[in-house]
Amino acid sequence: MIYTKTGDKGTTSLVGGSRVSKDDARVEAYGTIDELNSHIGLLAEMIRPLEGGYYDELKAVQHNLFTLQTLLATEDENLYARLPQLPEDEVELLERQIDTLTDLLPKLQNFVIAGGNTIGAQCHVCRTVCRRAERRVVTLARQAHVDEVLMRYLNRLSDYLFVLARRAVVADGKDEDLYIN
Secondary structure (H helix, E strand, O other), rough: OOOOOOOOEEEOOOEEEEEEEOOHHHHHHHHHHHHHHHHHHHHHHHHOOOOOOOOHHHHHHHHHHHHHHHOOOEEEEEHHHHHOOHHHHHHHHHHHHHHHHHHHHOOOOOOOOOOHHHHHHHHHHHHHOOOEEEEEHHHHHOOOOHHHHHHHHHHHHHHHHHHHHHHHHHOOOOOEEEEEO
């Protein structure tokens, strides 16, 4: 059964069974990552035809985001320690992917206006939702323990999504829309 009716009064269960308000900082954090994961799912399907392995990279990101969501939905420290963790090398992998993408792009001298093509625009939607998720995790970290690798991952992911947007536009033969003041 898909519905349980246990959330009808504005609470939800965390991993481990404790109940909190649906607007709790923990729920806001993992819920925003869930939203990000959905946007990345759309992006992955849009980018599938583009050469470069970006589809596979995005699918790996989605799996990592599920790990983040699970960790953030767990307040019991003993249970948390037994769950799969996000390894530091996932942050390093994003950094290598960013560097690889950056090497394929013209040097940036101005701010980029979101868009350029549909894939680029969706990358920017993902990037901005990722930044919001990062802010929600920072808020949670003021109240509860949050492993720093989770925050570093989200920070690098937004950078990855930015350069991926640029790559999608350039690979399409389009000019980036730059903000020139």
